[in-house]
Amino acid sequence: MWSWIPGNASLIWQLTWENLKLGVLPALYGLVISLPLGIIAARWRWFYPPVLTVVNILYAVPSLALFVALIPKFGLTDTTVIIALTVFSLCVILPNVVAGLRGVPPAVTQAATAMGYGQLRRLAFVELPLAVPVIIAGLRVGVVSSISLASVGQLIGVSSLGYLFIDGLQRSFPTEIYVGIAGVIVLALVCDLILVAVRRSLTPWLART
């Protein structure tokens, strides 16, 4: 049973790496898109409700459905999975960017203005740093869900740890599925811990919780 693992170590490593890529890239792209959108939405309030409606609807789209909807354009490739997961990450990160920026106490922004900060400098050095914990909370959800959802990409033939689920099911071989599940969970938790560490280093003024 368990001898399957050492015998297939290189396969497991390769799938883990693919899964990592399919999980982390979308979350990063999602963050890159969410930041400007979130900054706009936090500043001009009318912009946010329609964006939030679109985000809620997109988030309701099943991952498999979004994968297959992208097939005519991008084929059965990594790109299809990465774009779809980027959309989902965006949906969880954007609301947090907006909440983080809006949560900056008015007294703090007024103090910054009084000290002669212009709008851009205040955004970069006061508002965004204070919003970091909330933004990273969203990023954590984005990374963990992307890593977990990437395995569904296997159903359209994009390889990830999901390969072990499908292959294990076809061969009725639970060991393979255990390895896949454990791999996904470990990958997600490691990324999550890294983000917690990033948050701590970016916000040294906060209590270590």
Next chain:
Amino acid sequence: MSFFSWAWDWVTTGANWHGADSIPQQVLAHLGYSGLALLIATLIAVPAGVAIGHRGGKAAVVVTNFANAWRAIPTLGLLTLLAVFLGFSALTWLLPLVALGIPPVLVNACEGVAGVDPGVRDAAKGAGMTTWQQIASVEVPIALPLILVGLRTSAIFVVATATLAAEIGLGGLGRFIIDGLASSEYGPVAGGALLVVILAICVLALFALISRLAVPAGLRKQGRPE
């Protein structure tokens, strides 16, 4: 051809609406799986979340962290694992869907109740309410908007993921997608995907309606919690 033209052609083909494994049957199967899973998840998560939120303190923080870690469990993995052990029994599809549906409801119920203004709690106590009365007629109604947000999230997760049940040989709208992929026919794949999306949007609309009707008038003005 684009996704939508493929999907539209397939959905508007009359033959797909009649007979065994037709669109109406698979929609019903999909709603059946999702509805039952959501019901069980709600029956477990709402009382648990309310109880933990009512007690407050560290437990509420633990629940939130626990629920976040829970997200890491890949549903497809759980589904295939159970299929290997249990075959095509009801538990095979029910357990993963219930497991998926619990965390959002649990976290929101817990946060909603824990977040009730202490002044309001004291007032309820001061007015002579028993603990049960406080929970049932003060804390839960105040937490209701947040509980509904949790239910909506769960419902969306469950409806979306019920698609995967087809991978282990069950019905539902995923049937069209999985079979279409297996036989390299894009029509049913696109059509099935479109129908799941429509179903998910209907669920969103349903919850928008429910929260309008169920949330007490006095709480509505505060705006929607996220």
